[in-house]
Amino acid sequence: MKIRKSLIALTLLAMVFTVSGCSGGSDKESKKEEDKKEPVVSMVANDVYVEPVNPTNAQITAYNKLSAALENQDTQEEAKQVAVSFAFDFFTLSNKKDQSDLGGLEFIPTAYINKFKDFATAYYYGNYPTIVNEYGKDSLPEVSDVQISGFEEAQGLQYNAQPVEGYYVDLKVTYKEGKIPVDKLKTSMKVTLIRMYDYDYNPETDYSGNYAESAQPKQGYRVLALD
Known part of the structure; x- marks a missing residue:
């Protein structure tokens, strides 16, 4: 299964994610307090x-750009x-x-959510x-910016043994x-993206077994692989 193969790449992250401390002065703590006071x-x-x-x-801000791409019906910008x-x-x-x-589960194909949870x-x-435990909750990673460094149409992608269109985004x-x-x-x-019809992610749904979807699927992009 594609998602299984691609998510193995995350093991590299696990191997290098060895938590090690470094000194942090009062200036950093003050800056964190200021960041918390930023207007929403x-x-x-x-x-x-x-x-x-x-x-x-x-x-x-990133999600608003996604909404703008949908409003403009720009599928490449949407991807x-x-x-x-x-x-993010x-x-x-x-x-x-x-x-x-x-x-990120809202961007994973519904059929792959359970396996993605295990790997993640x-x-x-x-x-x-x-x-x-070692450094406090303030030390948890927080993404501050994401820049697109590459974008191209993907060839030969498949989902459920069917050809699908998609893109590679660096x-x-x-x-x-x-x-x-x-x-x-x-x-x-x-990030490898495919365009497909899928359902909204619901955190209350148990994706480990059989489940019923009451809503209609929507067409959008889903993450097929992360390398």
């Missing part, structure tokens, strides 16, 4: 993608902004309640309690300064 950016909703939960201001919003939500741990509070918990989110990710060295975090990646 208003979110512009859309009818295709689920809104992020407890998002940072930077994440809201780019799906990749950006996924990176998945790699930001600072706004998550615990290691089971996974981000084992190879990235499993670091959550270690960071909190991203450069920047994190807020903290106690975890940047070289221990994943800062570059290639």
